[in-house]
Amino acid sequence: MAVIGRLRRARYLERGELVVTVTLLGALSVVYIVPFIWMALSSLKLPQELFIVPMRWFPKKLEFSNYARMFREFPFLLDLRNTMILVVVNIVSAVLSNTFIAYGFSKIEWKGREPLFYVVLATIILPFQVVMIPLFIMFHTFHWIGTFFPLTVPGFFGNAFFIFLLRQFYLSIPNELSYAAKIDGANEFMIYSRIVLPLSSAAIATVVIFSFLRTWNDFIGPLIFLSDNRLYTLSLGAQQIMQNLDPKWDLLLTLGVVMTFPVLVLFFLLQKYFIQGIAMSGIKG
């Protein structure tokens, strides 16, 4: 009894309040979740049913053939292939470059490190629009417009947010390990590759996830830099379909489900890293 009493004081909701709060939260959650349910259900409707007034929640018949139709009528597999190429390249480049760069910003003492790191942080908030036009002009002189290069090459030179994320993580790795290795004659690269990297798998996982999300969702990059529809990504492809004379709205929702689903699966499998990445960006800065 005494224990419970103490606990109750520490919490600040009475049972009644708790019921009210949970109910309100539940209601709000429904609001947040309904569009997903609606999208999933609508992806199984025929167009005639989709446009009915008033709206009907459940399709009369589950039209799974929409998914087959989407594969047939949209260049889905081609766009998926393009997106996956970019995803893979960007993940590899993000991991390679940022784990390396962050090491220089955390594990080695050198003059100018801190001021330069502030520059890294400042670039996080630089709006893309400021560099967009010169990049477009620069890439066109490289003959890169209409290729994947503008969407992949910059990734090999580090990303401010990832550098920040990994640096924070590296700082929590005790330096004693590297001192010991140094006494044994290891150079910085060996310490980076054999000690720090293996210990950083959690942070690397976060980098991989965010790198995936950025590439999967990117719209303005492909819009500006790609021209040939054989290189379109899923995001750009979806937007282009909306521009067609006959956009096939029902299939666009099917595509929406197909594009959202893998992200959700990934999230549920790797929730910890998602939340960690998001939370890290906020508090330790």
Add this chain to the structure above:
Amino acid sequence: MLKARRNQINGLLFVSPWIVGFLVFITYPVLASLYYSLTKYDVIHPPEFRGLGNYLDLILRDDVFRIALLNTLYMIVVGTVVITVVTITIAIVLNNRQIRGLSVFRVVFFIPTLVPLVILCIVWIWILQPQTGLLNTCLSYVGIRGPGWLADPRLAKPAFIMMFLWTSGGAVIIYLAGLQDIPETLYEVASIDGAGFLRRTFTITVPLLSPVILFNVVTYVIGIFQSFAESFIITSGGPDRSTLFYSLYLYQNAFQYFKMGLASAMAWILLIIAALFIAILLGLERRFGYRQ
């Protein structure tokens, strides 16, 4: 001495990819953008120098520029207030220890942020449809006849704020992390002193959370300045230019009207405004924020 020098070399070596990237993909474009902003340039013909002409045109003569700027400021001011209040409220409620265990809620508020941007736009076009739309259908259940959200210049921006609110689960997660850093004992002491929930919130939670609030607001403001796809896809800036936001107008100038110089001037004005905004926010934080 030798070690310091070796460290200097090694350190620079490790960060060198970033330095190269910074010079090529950031420094050069930022400076080039400044140069282009002083010219008339359409990609085909060589740039033609016209001094501050683009800036003067934008600030003094371009009504559309003013509209785009005001629309963006509306989204920043109204959007910041609405989204901050709602997300903090959700975070505070979720942070309650009896509820904290119910991590399902946290997931629910977070997953809308995972919807790919273009799909988000498609889904919201549907949600906001006057007749077949999800929002108005749900409103009709409680007897409200919903308006044509994207047909009304006064409602289009609020509709966009709703959409941004739906995808602001990241802010909730960040607030939650910030809240968990606030020592429980502070609340216990306050409770013993008889402080109610609201007083505890405004005397303990909000001040202690202010750095996190600042972070989220800065992130949101930058996001709004950059937000392009939403209005590009959903409304193309309409109706009556009510959703013509800064980045959309910049894109139109650059890639639809081929006024690369003018668009570069817009980019630089954006940079200056964004920097000012952040400086003001940081100043406010320094003046009124909580310090340990």
Add this chain to the structure above:
Amino acid sequence: MTKKKWAMLKLVGLLAGVVALPVLVGGCSAGSSTASKGGTLTYWSPYGGDSLKWDQWRIGQFQKANPDVTVNLIATPSGGITNGKLLAAIAGGDAPDIIISDNASAAYSFAANGTATPWDMSKVTLKIADLLPGMQPVTQINGKTYLLPQDSNVIMLYMNTKLFQEAGLDVNNPPKTIDDLDAMAAKLDSISGGNIQRFGFIPWLDYGGDNAFYWPWMFGATVYDTSSGKLDLTSPQMVSVYKWMNKYAQKTSPTTMKGFTSGFGALFSPDHPFMTGKVAMTVVGNWFTNALRIYAPTIQYAVAKVPAPEGGRAGGTVFQSNVYLLPKGAKRLDLAYRFYNFCETTPILANDFDIWRSIPTNDKQFDEVSWTKKGDPIYKIERELANSPNSGTPALTKVAAELGDDLNALRDDVIYNNRDPLPLLQSLQDKYTKELAQ
């Protein structure tokens, strides 16, 4: 069905071969070393979706007839011309050899900016003088031919037969003037208090809203006179366009109207207000016939010429043409000409007209189109519109893209805020006079 298609394909191949032969022979006899050499032709197509599939079919036919040529098809449905990609390609020295644009007005401003190569008219079978008169101006810039039309589309008034009957009207007696249109629209309106069932007509729905120059053209305004280089946005015709639209807007409110009719902005969806009976008339291109066939097969409708006020371009249309353009820096012009000449052969064009109901670029060709042979009444109207002296392509100027956006925004400003159009038009006039002078 499939058999017939196959037979047709064979026929197309055969004909294409016959057509290609003289080209080959001609190339050799001219003694040109490059004309007959094969290689890769880079072609930018503006199409997506089903139109792209059709274009791929066409390229297949071309390659069958020209086995020495590989076509590198780059489909840029986002509008290679209108989003800077083509500019980048030309400026970067990666220009394609030939492109088609589905936006003749954008293509014109593109070429007017000095980014295209003129056609050598001795190498094509087409004579500019054979084109429909209204289609000729868009091909010329400073006395040279820069754009060659592939086909075109016309804009018509679609009327819902059943709703006309209910309102005591007859689709066989379509509106002849704008006053007629207004009167019929009022009869077809079904607005009781706050409860709206139907609008008779909404000027800015569909094509009248998509193309900012359409109503000015029909009202008789000459937004830009290409020969004199004069911009005229403040003519009485321009003012009356927006005053007329605003009259419709103030029937209820533009917000209500837009809310009531806003579907997905797409013609091809079953919630298009004409298909759902929310509007009884609408102004749209001949492609709408196809949309109605797919998404509203049961709807009964008739088609008429869009009326115009006195002093306007009655009986005319704005041409929505697909045009060929040779970009500056194109490397394989020889192949580009071969491709163009092939695409202009009868079997290819016939297939185009059959499927898309688009129209030929000269009057004689109409006789060969299956719709004409079948006596299709809509196609007959299309032909009349195409031949009208009042048909053409408005606003042939390099600032057309931005001016169009600005005029549409001006319309919104007038109807949403009930403003007087003249001062707004005057400020646009000032803006663009300055811009054109530069």
